[in-house]
Amino acid sequence: MSRTPVDDVCVAIRSDADVVAARSLGRSLAEQHGFGTTDVTMIATAISELARNILKYAHEGEIVVETVERGSMSGVSVVARDDGPGIPDVGLALQDGFSTANSLGLGLPGTRRLMDEFEIVSAPGSGTVITAIKWRR
Amino acid sequence: MPVPILKQGDCLIASIQSALTDADLLELRDELSERVGRYRSKGVIIDVTVLDVLDSFASRTLRTMAEMIRLRGAETVIVGIQPEVAFSMVQLGLSLDGVTTVLDLEEGLAHLDRSRRARVAHAGG
Amino acid sequence: MAATRQRVHADDLADSIGLGSEELAMRKRFLEFDDDDVQRLEGMYGLTHEHVDAVIEAFYEHLLSFPETTSFFRDPRLLEHVKGRQKNYFIRLTQGDYDHDYVTDRLRLGSIHERIGLPVRSFLGMYAFYLRQIAALLVQEHPGDPEHAFQKFHSLTKLLFFDIGLGVDMYIHQRERTIAVQQDAIRELSTPVLTIRDRLLVLPIIGILDTSRAQQLTEELLRSIRESRAQVVILDVTGVPAVDSAVANHLLQTVEASRLMGAQVIVTGLSASVAQALVTLGVDLTKLNAVGDLQGGIEVANGIMRYQVVAIDDTIPEVVDAGPDPEAG
Ligand SMILES: Nc1ncnc2c1ncn2[C@@H]1O[C@H](COP(=O)(O)OP(=O)(O)OP(=O)(O)O)[C@@H](O)[C@H]1O
Ligand SMILES: [Mg+2]
Numbered sequence: 001m002s003r004t005p006v007d008d009v010c011v012a013i014r015s016d017a018d019v020v021a022a023r024s025l026g027r028s029l030a031e032q033h034g035f036g037t038t039d040v041t042m043i044a045t046a047i048s049e050l051a052r053n054i055l056k057y058a059h060e061g062e063i064v065v066e067t068v069e070r071g072s073m074s075g076v077s078v079v080a081r082d083d084g085p086g087i088p089d090v091g092l093a094l095q096d097g098f099s100t101a102n103s104l105g106l107g108l109p110g111t112r113r114l115m116d117e118f119e120i121v122s123a124p125g126s127g128t129v130i131t132a133i134k135w136r137r
Numbered sequence: 138m139p140v141p142i143l144k145q146g147d148c149l150i151a152s153i154q155s156a157l158t159d160a161d162l163l164e165l166r167d168e169l170s171e172r173v174g175r176y177r178s179k180g181v182i183i184d185v186t187v188l189d190v191l192d193s194f195a196s197r198t199l200r201t202m203a204e205m206i207r208l209r210g211a212e213t214v215i216v217g218i219q220p221e222v223a224f225s226m227v228q229l230g231l232s233l234d235g236v237t238t239v240l241d242l243e244e245g246l247a248h249l250d251r252s253r254r255a256r257v258a259h260a261g262g
Numbered sequence: 263m264a265a266t267r268q269r270v271h272a273d274d275l276a277d278s279i280g281l282g283s284e285e286l287a288m289r290k291r292f293l294e295f296d297d298d299d300v301q302r303l304e305g306m307y308g309l310t311h312e313h314v315d316a317v318i319e320a321f322y323e324h325l326l327s328f329p330e331t332t333s334f335f336r337d338p339r340l341l342e343h344v345k346g347r348q349k350n351y352f353i354r355l356t357q358g359d360y361d362h363d364y365v366t367d368r369l370r371l372g373s374i375h376e377r378i379g380l381p382v383r384s385f386l387g388m389y390a391f392y393l394r395q396i397a398a399l400l401v402q403e404h405p406g407d408p409e410h411a412f413q414k415f416h417s418l419t420k421l422l423f424f425d426i427g428l429g430v431d432m433y434i435h436q437r438e439r440t441i442a443v444q445q446d447a448i449r450e451l452s453t454p455v456l457t458i459r460d461r462l463l464v465l466p467i468i469g470i471l472d473t474s475r476a477q478q479l480t481e482e483l484l485r486s487i488r489e490s491r492a493q494v495v496i497l498d499v500t501g502v503p504a505v506d507s508a509v510a511n512h513l514l515q516t517v518e519a520s521r522l523m524g525a526q527v528i529v530t531g532l533s534a535s536v537a538q539a540l541v542t543l544g545v546d547l548t549k550l551n552a553v554g555d556l557q558g559g560i561e562v563a564n565g566i567m568r569y570q571v572v573a574i575d576d577t578i579p580e581v582v583d584a585g586p587d588p589e590a591g
Contacts, residue, residue, distance in 0.1 A: 016159040023190055024156060038481050041189060041221035045229060048192040096230060106193050110229030216524075220484035223522040224477075227515040232522075239524035240491055 008066035011051075013082075014059075019051040026065040030076050033067055035136055042114040043076060043134055049107040050080035050130055056101060058084020058128065068133060075116070075135035083127040090120045140165045144176055148249055149211075150242070152184040159194055166202040173209040179256075180249035181206050184242055186217030196231045203236045212252055213237065216245040275369050276362065279435040281428070286365060293424055299417035300358055306414055307356040309399055317395045318348050324391060325384070334378050347371065352392065355421060368425050372432030382433055389422050455486040461493045462563050463525075464556070468501035476512035480519055487525045494563040495520055498556050500531030510545045517549060526566060527551065530559035 009029055011022040027044040035043065047063060054061035061082025068077045087093045094112065099105035108130075112118040115132040122128040140161070143150040149172055151165060169181055183199070185191065191199075203213035215238045218226075226232075239245050276282075290296075310317075322345060325331050335341040351371060354364065375385050396418060400411040456464045465483055469475075483495065497516065499505060517527040529552045532540075540547060553559040 020156050020158055027189065038221045038224055038477075041219075041225045042228060044190045045192055045225040048190050049229070052192065052194060104193055104197065104231075106230045110193070110231070113228050113230070114225060218522045218524075220481065220488055220519075220523065223484055223519040224481060226522060227519045232518050238522050240488070241524075244491075244524055 008064060010062060010064045012060070012062050013051050013054045016055065019048060019055060022051045022063040022065075023047040026063070026076075026078065029065050029067070030134075033074070033076055033136070035076070035134075039134060039137065043078065046111045046114045046132055046134075047078055049111045050078060050132070053107055054080055054082045054084070058082035061128075073135045075133055077131060077133045078115070080130045080132075081127070086124045086126055086128055087120065087122040088124045090122060094120070140168075142168065142172060144172075144178070147177070147179040147253070148182060148246070149173065149176065149178045149180070150182045150184065152242075153187055155187060156189070157195075159198075162195060162198045166198060166205065169202060170205045170209050173206055173211045178211050180252065181211050181213045182242065182245040182249070183213065183215050184217050184245075185215060185222075186219070186241070188222065189219070191218065191222050191226055191231070193229065193231060196226065196233060200233060200236055212249065214239055214245045214248050216240065216242050275373075276365050279369070279431055281365060281369075281431070283362065286362075289424060289427060290360075293420045295360075295417075295420045295424060299420055300360065302414050302417040303356050303421060304358045305356075306396075306418070307353075309403060310353050310356045310396075313395075313399055314349050314352050317352060317392070318345055320395065321348070321388065321391050325388070328384075331380070331384050334380050340378070344374070347374070355418065360421065360424070365428060368428040369432050372429035373436060375429070376433045376436045382430065385429060385433070386426065389426055393419065393422060455483060457490055458496075458560065458563075461491055462496070462560075462567065463487070463490060463492045463494070464496045464498060464560075466498045466501060466556075469503070471499075471502050471509045471512055473508075473512070476509075476516070480512075480516045483516065484519055484523060487520060487523050492525045494528065494566055495525050496528045496530055496556065496559040496563060498530045498559070500556070502531075505532060505536045505540070507540060507543045507545045510540050510547070510550075514546075514549060517551075528553055528559045528562055530554065530556045 007029075009022075009025040011018055011025060013019065013022060023044040026047040027040055030040045030043045043065075047065065051063050054063070061080065061084065064079040064081070066077055066079075068075050092098050094109050095105070096109045097105040108120075111130075111132060115134045117131075117133040119131045120128065121130075140151050140153050140157070143152070149169065151169060153165075157165070165183075169183075172178065173181060183202070185199075188195070199215060203215075206213045213236060215233065215236055217240075218238060237248065239248050276286075322335075322341070326335065335344065351367075354367065372385075393415075397411075397415055400414055401408070404411040454466065456466070458464050463483070463486055465479065467479065471479075486492065487495065497513065499509075499513070502509060513529060517529070520527045529550050532552050537547070537552065551562075553562050
């Protein structure tokens with residue numbers, strides 16, 4: 001039986017083992033989709049940061065990685081979704097060094113640098129959805 | 138997934154074998170700092186060659202690990218960060234300031250050897 | 263046969279810069295250039311024919327009185343050639359059929375001027391000169407009938423503005439093409455990571471360092487570090503035209519990533535003024551081990567590497583303290 005190419009993976013994030021699972025599944029999807037090793041690593045790192053934030057701030061949620069096409073462009077998108085407390089000031093959260101957890105505050109701004117497109121939809125009390133896309137070079 | 142820790146002379150070598158969860162990393166941190174005390178080691182090599190991602194948590198933990206080990210009297214050398222991993226780390230904005238990083242195990246051993254000689258030279262001179 | 267081929271080429275020229283027949287018709291409508299204008303211009307054929315030599319000679323005399331333009335026409339053969347073309351150009355203004363072939367001819371003229379590097383202002387000055395000359399001639403030809411002279415002059419103005427549009431388009435088109443070719447060349451310049459000697463790499467960066475190129479260079483450098491087990495890398499930025507804060511940040515990232523892989527980076531070729539500008543901008547250069555030029559960089563690299571060679575040599579351990587600190591910088 002031939003293996004059908006995977007074009008989306010969905011991982012529930014509840015424990016730190018899920019973080020590892022999400023990034024390794026995301027990594028193999030990106031590899032199958034023809035991304036080079038540097039890009040694959042950047043995508044995996046981004047997934048790791050987003051999954052980690054879910055765990056830390058919302059305790060649970062999910063990561064969906066899938067292939068996307070737009071015009072002649074082709075890439076993968078990473079969607080991190082949770083029903084946690086939400087982010088009151090998205091602009092602030094995207095600044096290097098901002099952290100409510102006394103951490104480095106690099107996760108979100110860093111993920112934005114690692115990916116080509118980045119969007120946060122969040123409000124206090126209504127959870128957070130972060131979408132990040134990387135296009136194949 | 139415990140990380141095997143090898144004792145060689147006054148050095149400890151922790152060679153990571155597969156992707157680690159946060160809990161594994163914290164366990165490694167505690168284990169190393171405990172053994173440095175137990176064996177009175179002078180140098181610790183952490184081989185991260187197989188890690189395909191070093192995110193903010195992992196880098197932060199490596200830094201605190203090096204700091205704890207320093208306070209226990211030993212020097213830490215991280216070896217084997219892969220090109221793509223190094224690239225992603227700087228894109229993310231991470232640096233391992235204050236931690237010695239070298240190419241591979243061989244270089245790591247050479248580095249600790251130089252440190253040992255420097256200590257001997259100091260003690261003798 | 264040759265004529266056919268030329269024709270094909272001619273078609274390409276207008277089309278290739280997006281000047282199809284619709285676009286040309288639109289431009290004429292915009293200038294309100296109509297059949298009356300065509301007729302009036304054709305009626306001026308005798309006038310231009312009679313005065314062409316004098317006008318062109320006067321024009322080049324004028325042009326060459328400016329040292330700036332003299333340099334473009336040093337070669338007397340080029341000058342004669344261009345004069346010949348200008349005469350054709352001038353007469354052609356009154357020969358009707360301002361269609362496709364006319365346009366191609368105008369585009370070629372613009373293309374030649376761009377290629378020899380004639381500034382646009384000189385190119386425009388040429389049209390102003392023709393207008394002045396012809397205005398004088400028309401006044402002479404229609405003494406006591408300024409309205410008639412003026413109508414003819416207007417028709418000519420429209421046509422010359424039509425020509426100017428074509429010429430300027432050609433200038434822009436060629437510049438864009440040149441830039442595109444250069445950018446390709448820069449991109450294709452396979453980045454040579456040079457192995458100066460065992461474990462010492464030099465990466466000379468040439469050209470504009472934008473984000474995507476900086477990433478590509480860094481990736482390549484990091485791979486080379488692993489392959490050649492480099493201890494020291496020299497990044498020579500002498501060939502980077504503008505080192506601003508963005509470029510400095512790219513360099514810092516490259517330095518940091520190399521360090522993570524265990525290689526020390528020395529940056530050479532940052533001029534004093536650039537360094538000062540960066541510091542003034544608030545770019546933190548403390549992590550940048552900068553040395554004036556490549557030669558100096560190699561010497562510093564030798565110092566770092568000699569230390570390491572000496573230090574692991576069993577016989578002379580006491581040299582250790584005398585050597586430069588390998589962690590410095
Ligand atoms: N999924 C989320 N739900 C609620 N708040 C979040 C979420 N993700 C991020 N945040 C908020 O945004 C801030 C910035 O996040 P970011 O990942 O950049 O930094 P950090 O997690 O604090 O530190 P680091 O990722 O460097 O360890 C967090 O401190 C937190 O307040
Ligand atoms: Mg985070």
